[in-house]
Amino acid sequence: MEIPYTYKARPDTGLYNAKVGIWLFLASEIMLFGALFSAYILLRVSAPLGFWPDVALAWPRGLLNIPIGTFNTAVLITSSVTVVLAWAALKMNNFARFRVYMVITVLCAFAFLGIKSFEYNDKFSHYVIRLQDGKALTGHIEVDGKHPRFWNFSDQWSLAKLADKKVTKIKVEVDPERDINGHPKKGASHHHEVEVAVSDIVSLGSYTPATHPFFAVYFLITALHGLHVLGGALVLGYFAFPGAKMWKSNPEQFINRIEVGGLFWHFVDLVWIFLFPVVYLL
């Protein structure tokens, strides 16, 4: 028995099965990301004064790299344009152009993930160090000539681990001073290196989820979004190559598949359009 409305639209709704399915799925995704966004907003507005943002450290403003975030936004917007142009190319019966646009889309997805992992790495090696005299330093640290890396959790340092390894001094590449809005202060010296005695340190933590609720939510939402980008890229890559055989056997259904894939891709990009100003700019 043939399943009805797999590629032809149902007359009463004007929709084929997969389109109903993807919109139901996207509705559940909106609830998932909506809950996480709400968690972020509630944490932020209910934080005690001086804790979020931490005025002394200009937190959370100035923590994320806005030029990189903007570039990644441009990459995702480009990928949405190319995915819709791929679908339009199929509608116009131009398979070769479809494949070119689809490959560009997948390349954009991997470029986004590559840039994001670069950002993650920067955060994992970026520390906040509170000193005995009440001051706090932020910057990248170097212990025994090595910088911590995010793909190697054993590189992460804590006060206990420094004591355990009998490290007496660490080098800190101190961030330039920032104003309350996170902008570098006028005339503030750029990164400069200082040596800090471990005995002067009260606490030390990298820009990771355990250090501050901002990072907990930032990593949770961006990692979940990154997984969606990866999943979408794999599916679109499948449609561009092995899955493209359907173009010969059932072109109408193939076009519908690309539309459904494109709808998911647009949703993932739309999440980023909201995420970028919320965590980077505000």
Place this chain on the structure above:
Amino acid sequence: MSLKAFHIVFVAASVILMAFLSGWSFLAYQDTHSTEYLVWSLCAASSVVGLVIYGRFFLRKLRNISFL
């Protein structure tokens, strides 16, 4: 909603984001007088114009495809 309609929504959201980024950068420029922020603001403003032009081109190109 078809991919065509969703794409229009997406382009509209991108236009709003870029307009916001342009305004944000301009305010940062007023605070800091750093030329970088001014350039940033102008780039974001020009991308607003670019996205609006693209949106019109897209609607013209796909005028025969349904919004449903």
